[in-house]
Amino acid sequence: MAEGSGRRVTYANFSTIDFMHDFAKERIRLKRLREHGTWLANLFDASQAWLVVAFVGVATGILAVFIALVEEWLADLKVGYCRDYWYLNRKFCCWMQEEEACSTWVLWGDVVTGNDDPLSVGPQFANATLATLVRRTEPHHEPATTGSFLAAYIVYMAMATLFAFLAAFMCKHLAPYAAGSGIPEVKTILGGFIMRKFLGGWTLIVKTIGLPLATASGMSVGKEGPFVHLACCVGNIFPRLFTKFAKNEAKKREILSAAAAAGVSCAFGAPIGGVLFSLEEVSYYFPYKTMLRSFFSAMMAAVTLQVLNPYRTGKLVLFQVTYTKSWHSFELLFFMLLGALGGLFGAFFIRLNLWVSTLRKHTWIRRHPVQEACTIALVTALISYVNVYLRAGSDKLVGSLFRACPSTTTLDPDAFLDDMHEDLCAREKLAATAGLLLIAAAAKIALTIVTFGTRVPCGIFIPTMCIGACVGRVLGMAVAAMARGFPTFFLFAACAPDEECITLGPYALLGAAAFLAGVTRMTVSLVVIMFEITGALTYVLPIMITVMVAKFVGDAFGHESIYDGLIRLNGYPFLDAKAEYIQAVHAGEVMTVTSDLAVIPAAGWTLADCETLVREDAHMGYPVVESAKSMVLVGFINRTELVYAHEQARKRPDANDMTPVIFGPVPSAASAATSPVLGNLSSFGVVAAHAASGHVPVLDLAPWMDQTPITIVARYPMEMTIELFKKMGLRYVLITRNGQLLEEGGD
């Protein structure tokens, strides 16, 4: 009767797993395999985890490519369509053509107003304000007339609302778990919580389709958080093929940690950042082996992305930059200011967003998620269309903001990334650009606060980066203007007199890092991600400093990251491994006393007794003692196992209400010792009957019981008890005195 052999059929939904016993189960399995399996079976077993994480990486990479292509196509569809091949996005539709003179791409504005030649320039606008607006909004594809502008505007809004409707409708009716970022839940699940369907197939499908819809709708949502969720879905579904993972929740979580790394790897093209994100942000239990597997999984995801090359740039990363000049020492002052701004923004954002989320949860909005999403998308489109920076899409905007301007001596238009980048560098309209950027940032802040948490797939990374990049770039423009205006001011003494002193790109980059640090409170992983997606080697130190300042300032207003806040708001059980608990009490003072918690005697009870207990008592498990009088501890049985074992026993014809229930050959249970044992339950989930004739059959539950529970004494300090729970992944400890279960607390 090996301990653990029959234990842990399955966990109930919304329960927490017992890492310790899942690992013990795995070790028992491994020991058996080493003793009895062939070398081939052993080799296959050892390589399973590597196979699984490699597959998860590749699958996540393919998903990422699919989503990227669909998203780009949908986003372009808001503006026009490809005349020859409807399934092509603008870039591929205009492939090999001049961007300005692409005749195969038709704008909706022209279709609606019947203007079939997209390149003709119509009569001037009747309204001067509108004309200015249009020229600003559509610097190159200037629509023909006021009518066509308005038509394009309306189609744009309608499309955005339609996409949001589809995304929200799917989420509401097909897979409610597909909504949101998913990171708080993934964190909770990795911490040992069971949430069925959260990482299921429907969630995966709906989120894969809903995510490009949501992002293409123009709402202020990112796709990076959801990618982690998607990768974890893959990491949850695929290992079901292998019993090793299917039957062991703790082992499954090792794969999920690796999957989270693959998700970030795909989202940003940052494989190392992914590993560190998994380590720092989402994983609970992260042994060295899991780090290696995360590394491998993230690598495979990045290779897949590189090979498929969806953007046709040959580049893995999102925002590669090259800063030719390094920073001056005095700039550190402004970098730290950016850090402080980021920290403040984070604290402010977390509070407001959680307030909105609470509102959403407790008011009538809760029942109308589709309408809510549509409204937000409509308002977002309404605002975004008339601000060229908002309209460009966050990815593109961030890319342009991160870019340094070409040095003034070479004003070659090819030196610019695109028109927007040229716009951002144009010194003659500095104030207008700064104003537009600030408006964009303010609008984005307001929109992101209400959008993050809507019942569509939505991430927080890119919107936050976008806000930070706008603010940072404006600060950089201000500093540059100061340096030009007051070259003799002591701060700017280090500037060379004849060239531009301040590089604007890094300010945007540092702003993005600072704001992200404020909201997510990430540190090392954030620095690595920012470094990896830009390659800004000379700015690693400023990034570190800015992130550190943002973290400090943010923490001054509360230690919670947005994810921790959402975990708390949703009431998920999560013991934060990062927090330190200082308690003035002993374990004995907070324990559940036995007058509340029923105990089961190792012998003397019947099947009916146990069933009554389970029916009337809601605790997750019960200590087993020699007898209610001696209270000498024998073990601990979980409610789930107890219920399961009884259900199995009830299927036997010879079992009835009076069948005795024992827990192993307890010496004091002398009467039961001679009876035959009904089920030794040694094989998994099967009750083997040995009902000898003439005797009363007995149900032995010892194999279902934790025979070696961790026990502590009552005066064991509470903090150390918490450490035990955190580090060993325990679900219960029993408090004993001299081997007896303590009946009352106190010291």
Add this chain to the structure above:
Amino acid sequence: MAEGSGRRVTYANFSTIDFMHDFAKERIRLKRLREHGTWLANLFDASQAWLVVAFVGVATGILAVFIALVEEWLADLKVGYCRDYWYLNRKFCCWMQEEEACSTWVLWGDVVTGNDDPLSVGPQFANATLATLVRRTEPHHEPATTGSFLAAYIVYMAMATLFAFLAAFMCKHLAPYAAGSGIPEVKTILGGFIMRKFLGGWTLIVKTIGLPLATASGMSVGKEGPFVHLACCVGNIFPRLFTKFAKNEAKKREILSAAAAAGVSCAFGAPIGGVLFSLEEVSYYFPYKTMLRSFFSAMMAAVTLQVLNPYRTGKLVLFQVTYTKSWHSFELLFFMLLGALGGLFGAFFIRLNLWVSTLRKHTWIRRHPVQEACTIALVTALISYVNVYLRAGSDKLVGSLFRACPSTTTLDPDAFLDDMHEDLCAREKLAATAGLLLIAAAAKIALTIVTFGTRVPCGIFIPTMCIGACVGRVLGMAVAAMARGFPTFFLFAACAPDEECITLGPYALLGAAAFLAGVTRMTVSLVVIMFEITGALTYVLPIMITVMVAKFVGDAFGHESIYDGLIRLNGYPFLDAKAEYIQAVHAGEVMTVTSDLAVIPAAGWTLADCETLVREDAHMGYPVVESAKSMVLVGFINRTELVYAHEQARKRPDANDMTPVIFGPVPSAASAATSPVLGNLSSFGVVAAHAASGHVPVLDLAPWMDQTPITIVARYPMEMTIELFKKMGLRYVLITRNGQLLEEGGD
């Protein structure tokens, strides 16, 4: 009588600490401070750790600058000296002068032969072979005559030997712990081992002076490993000012983890790499808080380095490269080949180096470390002088090897980093260069195997990188030659016909990464370090793949890194947190049985009894039981505390051999209960006497005892017991049955 209040005066040398109780002690201190301290005292207490790690970072940065400058000066001194200012190295001596025409820098060869004008070119060499050699060795500062060449050669060797002699002599006579890399010991110390003086002031001073001597001697040693040791010395000495760290070994280790990060940060200019190195490679206990502090410490170190700017390049990193072209898919094949070579080399190197180390330890060499170092330095100088790549110094060679060659269309000499770089790119002498590089690699391998472990400060990072870079570059040259020779071969189909297909620099970079991965078995931290010191963004993926392959191949020949091997060789107690243990036994089967391990009864013994026990029994601690008959467990007392408490008690005039020793008010110790208590020892380390007149005084040792030891049952699985030890940092668990200490093992 608060538990823990009087415990843990100090640990004995070469003992292991009890993390759990050190943290408990810290929490008791914190609780008191929160209850009784002012807000200012609390604030100061909270900021102490940050202050300390910031200081450690800055101090390490300053040390790094000092060492870099001294090393450069010494290395130049082997070749010549500055005529006007003897304390200047060649670079500063020739500052603002043309490198080729620097008249203030005098070569030893010219001094010895009386040729005072360093720029005159003497008559041709008599011997043709020697002339070729000289031209190869001294491509620019060609010495005047055969005589001056030989003179320079001899001075070079003499200087190298002198430096090695000084370094080894200092290490032998002043601080033996200053020798070696220090990383295995730092790892062991962070794991909880006590090694007095290893991180002490003398070690710091001697290593700070010995390190530049050793590296400047030209021996195949790096300074990166020793930097970690130096940083940890600073991190050990400085916190002594704060009682919080001085009196708590576990808290001190948190600072040491941060210091290790600062060390790597300075060694490579790679702050993030430092944090990850500390996390992955050296730290044992690395909570989130320590990660933040490591981050901060590494950042401060990098800022210091950047501000002091010792190399006057304004660049933080060692080997910044810019690869304009990305890699082709087919190259992955060669990258993986490099990875495999690295793994093989690692396995081979570890075995041979450990064999040499064993030889050194067990033969007569052990007694002659100075002679050994001198011999190695002499041989190294003899070999190195005649190979231009070896002679250049590892740092410079690696820097040149990592560089890509300028594209063939622009054969501007300014495009090259230096002459060596030009040499490496020259296609007309491809075979000669490759041959020389291979010779350099072979010599370096042989030299590193015997040098690493010599009794001078020596690291393994740079030598290994150097070997890997040579091999990688040669492979790259071979591939490039193939691509030129067989452009139609299917592999090279992706090459553009009119330009160079293969970039050589990355091959060197990947070779370095692969060989380092083979020797150290680092993964994530290595990739980050390689990425951070070069900024090669487009090659992150190849680096990851190469490192992964090297790790897999290396692990196939044994899982030990060079550091783990040295830990085993030196017999340090180290429970590898990365390893997984699968044992078929239960805890009860491996326990120390009570017939071997003495137990102390809670009442009934005298002072003399205890002292006899301590004298005759060498165990590190003893369980305390109610009585030898009942064996009911009361607690556990460490030998150190027992000895200390007795020494304190002996100082009391009223204490004698017959003074009863009790452990708390044990109910069964009825006779002792009425006696006055000699010392309640509630304040730290002070014995308070309450000897009431007429009664026999009693020594109560309860405050010195662990009153809440972790107990498990005999059938507790061994692997889970190991997990308890690893994760909770335990030093003992007690095996009980029903509250009684188990006297015999088995199940």
